[in-house]
Amino acid sequence: MSVSDPAPGTGLPTSEQQHTTEQPLTERVNNRSQRPTSEAFKAFMASQWAPADSSLPPRDSVADYAARRRRAISDRFPGERLVLPAGPPKVRSNDTDYRFRPHSAFAHLTGLGVDHEPDAVLILEPVDEGTGDDGGHHAATLYFRPLAGRDTEQFYADARTGEFWVGARPTLAELEARLGIPTAHLDGLEAAVTKGVGAPEIGGISVRLVRKVDENLDALVDTARYNTAQDPESLDLSVYDALDDQLAEALSELRLLKDEWEAGQLREAVAATAAGFEEIVRALPRALAHRRGERVVETAFFAKAREEGNDLGYDTIAASGNNATVLHWIRNNGPVRAGELLLVDAGVEAESLYTADVTRTLPVNGRFSEVQRRVYQAVLDAADTAFAAARPGVRFREVHAAAMEVLAARLEEWGILPVSAAEALSDAGQQHRRWMPHGTSHHLGLDVHDCAQARRELYLDGELSPGMVFTIEPGLYFKAEDLAIPEEYRGIGVRIEDDILMTAEGPVNLSAALPRTPDDVEAWMARLR
Numbered sequence: 001m002s003v004s005d006p007a008p009g010t011g012l013p014t015s016e017q018q019h020t021t022e023q024p025l026t027e028r029v030n031n032r033s034q035r036p037t038s039e040a041f042k043a044f045m046a047s048q049w050a051p052a053d054s055s056l057p058p059r060d061s062v063a064d065y066a067a068r069r070r071r072a073i074s075d076r077f078p079g080e081r082l083v084l085p086a087g088p089p090k091v092r093s094n095d096t097d098y099r100f101r102p103h104s105a106f107a108h109l110t111g112l113g114v115d116h117e118p119d120a121v122l123i124l125e126p127v128d129e130g131t132g133d134d135g136g137h138h139a140a141t142l143y144f145r146p147l148a149g150r151d152t153e154q155f156y157a158d159a160r161t162g163e164f165w166v167g168a169r170p171t172l173a174e175l176e177a178r179l180g181i182p183t184a185h186l187d188g189l190e191a192a193v194t195k196g197v198g199a200p201e202i203g204g205i206s207v208r209l210v211r212k213v214d215e216n217l218d219a220l221v222d223t224a225r226y227n228t229a230q231d232p233e234s235l236d237l238s239v240y241d242a243l244d245d246q247l248a249e250a251l252s253e254l255r256l257l258k259d260e261w262e263a264g265q266l267r268e269a270v271a272a273t274a275a276g277f278e279e280i281v282r283a284l285p286r287a288l289a290h291r292r293g294e295r296v297v298e299t300a301f302f303a304k305a306r307e308e309g310n311d312l313g314y315d316t317i318a319a320s321g322n323n324a325t326v327l328h329w330i331r332n333n334g335p336v337r338a339g340e341l342l343l344v345d346a347g348v349e350a351e352s353l354y355t356a357d358v359t360r361t362l363p364v365n366g367r368f369s370e371v372q373r374r375v376y377q378a379v380l381d382a383a384d385t386a387f388a389a390a391r392p393g394v395r396f397r398e399v400h401a402a403a404m405e406v407l408a409a410r411l412e413e414w415g416i417l418p419v420s421a422a423e424a425l426s427d428a429g430q431q432h433r434r435w436m437p438h439g440t441s442h443h444l445g446l447d448v449h450d451c452a453q454a455r456r457e458l459y460l461d462g463e464l465s466p467g468m469v470f471t472i473e474p475g476l477y478f479k480a481e482d483l484a485i486p487e488e489y490r491g492i493g494v495r496i497e498d499d500i501l502m503t504a505e506g507p508v509n510l511s512a513a514l515p516r517t518p519d520d521v522e523a524w525m526a527r528l529r
Contacts, residue, residue, distance in 0.1 A: 029095045035157065046151040056177040062111035062352070063180040065261040069254060070109050071136045074124060076250050078137035080206045080243075082124040083193060083221065084109060084251075085214040089118045089160060097160070099311065101353065103213045104446035105251040110142060111179055113353040114310055116169055118160075120144045121217065122181075123192055126205065142181045143189045146172045193220055198228040208247040245453075252453035255445050257467035262445065263501055265354040266469055269309065270499055270510045272348040273356040276304035277514055280318075280344055281528040284336070284364060293336030294318040297344060305348045313347035313355025314448045320364065324493025325477040327438060338365040341372055343493050347448060357448050357471055358511045359497030366525045371488050373518050374414075375476055379494045380516060382406040382474040386440055390472070390500060390507045394464050400440035403474040408432040416485050434484070435476050444469045444499055466504045473497030 073082065086102035100118045107113055110122055124138035132138045145161060147169040148154035156164040163169065172183040184192070198204020209221045222240075229235045258266070283300035287293035297318040305312050319329040320336040324343035336342060342364050347356040361376060363369075368376060382403040389402035408421040411432050417424055424432040443450040443459070450469075451459060475495030478485050499510040515524040 042153065045156055049150045057174055059180060060111055060178045062261055063178070065259050066109060066111035067134060067180060070124065070140055071134045072254055073109065073250060074132060074136035074138040077208060077247070078129065079126045080208055081126060082138065082247060083207060083209045083217065084122040085210060085217050086117050086120040087213045103210065104353065105210050107353050107446055108255060110181065113351050117144060119186060121189055140181050141192065142175065142179065142183045143186050143192065144172065144175060144183055145186045146170065190220060194224040197224040199230060202230070204228060206243065208243050210248060210251070211244045248453045249455065252451045253455065253458055255451050256443065256454060256458060257465060258445060258469050262354060263469065265350050265352045266356065266444070266499065267510055269348050269350040269354050269356040270358065272304065272308035273346065273358050274511065274514050275308060276301040276346060276348060277344065277360060278528055279304050281362070281525050284529065287336040288338060288364065291335060292333050294320055294332040294334045297336065297342065298332045301346045309348040310351045310353060311349050313349040313357060317343065317345035319343045319493065322480040322491040324361070325479045336364055340364050341492060341494065343495055345495065345497065353446050355448050356499055357444055357497065358499060358514065359473055359495045360514060361494045361496065362521060362525065366529065367522055368518050372492060375489065375492050375494050376518055378407060378410040379474050379476055379496050383472050383496050383498065386472045386474065387500070387507055387509065390464055390502065392464055392466060392502060392504060396441065396462050396464060397460050399472065403440045404432065407436055407474060407476065411435065435478060436474065440474050441470045441472055444471055464502050466502055468502040470500055471497055472500055
């Protein structure tokens with residue numbers, strides 16, 4: 001049998017023949033390429049390019065705010081090295097990557113958004129007290145892979161970082177001018193992370209790392225900790241896990257209160273989201289005519305998200321009919337039918353990476369039926385009651401409790417609750433949660449579920465304070481197969497979600513420009529269609 005002959009019945013070479021090649025698997029992805037490698041080509045590629053613009057960009061408006069955030073974290077961990085990676089590109093399939101998005105903690109402390117800093121790492125290096133940035137305990141350095149010169153092979157040969165493939169990247173000087181953070185080439189990262197690592201009691205430096213962002217950086221820090229341990233054989237890794245967890249917790253809690261710049265970014269994200277909802281209404285006739293009308297709705301919003309912002313803040317929920325009773329319905333492959341309700345939960349992520357999170361429930365044909373309006377009004381009343389309860393000093397959990405009182409009362413009034421509303425609202429009851437199983441609110445910011453690592457006493461049991469941004473999103477979900485409810489309610493899912501900024505004077509509904517009452521929703525849809 002020749003080398004090219006397949007194994008009998010398989011169409012493939014025999015097992016022995018498959019391994020005769022010397023080419024490593026990692027290089028085979030380039031077998032499709034026919035890149036020139038001659039010295040003549042390399043010399044020609046490196047010549048006759050216009051000189052680069054040597055002027056420096058102005059300082060970003062976020063730079064001073066990000067500096068204050070770094071100082072706040074510095075005050076929490078004096079004397080310790082803090083390592084915050086942006087993260088590497090993530091593979092979508094084979095050699096194609098998802099659009100890059102940096103880790104939120106990195107974005108928060110640098111002010112960097114969009115997609116031009118894969119593999120970057122922010123290091124806060126401990127210094128003598130009072131000698132650090134802004135009089136703090138640390139000096140920040142941003143390690144970064146800058147733009148390669150056009151006289152290098154990387155310029156045209158590196159499909160992940162070369163300018164010919166992915167576009168221009170900022171230089172070290174440009175990024176430093178924009179952010180006010182000293183920058184250094186990524187080649188120096190390993191030394192910066194590992195130098196002097198060791199137990200503080202013997203003069204070493206303790207390192208805290210934002211973990212599970214960059215596997216290579218996790219391994220580098222773990223190795224440095226192991227190699228400098230006084231007794232590696234009895235090393236207790238849980239001690240280091242606790243150090244890293246405390247950093248993640250502090251970074252998350254720092255985002256509980258948004259500064260003025262962050263509030264402005266969230267306003268922009270909400271405004272773009274409102275424009276996206278208008279596009280959804282305009283697309284409804286096309287959605288009605290398509291076998292996967294939910295996809296028409298989803299893509300109408302996505303187009304606006306990409307036009308006005310960086311991307312979606314999360315996968316859009318475009319749920320028509322009974323799909324609206326599935327809390328995180330993101331398949332969006334169902335039809336959109338006249339007479340049904342369409343629940344859309346969507347948010348535009350701004351280029352700063354701050355995201356809106358808004359839900360509206362729309363009658364597909366532009367008019368609510370009597371029972372649809374009844375359910376919708378109950379959810380709206382619950383949302384309005386929760387909004388009225390949200391005041392500085394009120395505990396976060398009380399916003400949810402206010403909404404639940406309204407929904408339990410309506411379910412009792414409609415004869416759906418198997419017990420009284422009072423009994424259902426007790427800790428021993430909770431029967432009403434069959435139709436509203438999620439929470440009414442969550443913090444919002446760089447992550448759609450922001451501040452996720454904050455302690456319970458500062459989140460759920462914490463007091464609302466000026467600067468907090470959170471959602472109010474009650475709902476009722478009556479599944480078509482739910483035999484505990486009258487037939488007229490089955491297949492109806494309603495959620496109304498708004499983004500709320502807490503101020504000293506009380507809550508401000510950032511998404512109030514989108515119609516909320518049944519009459520206003522109907523009039524708005526008629527105008528757009």
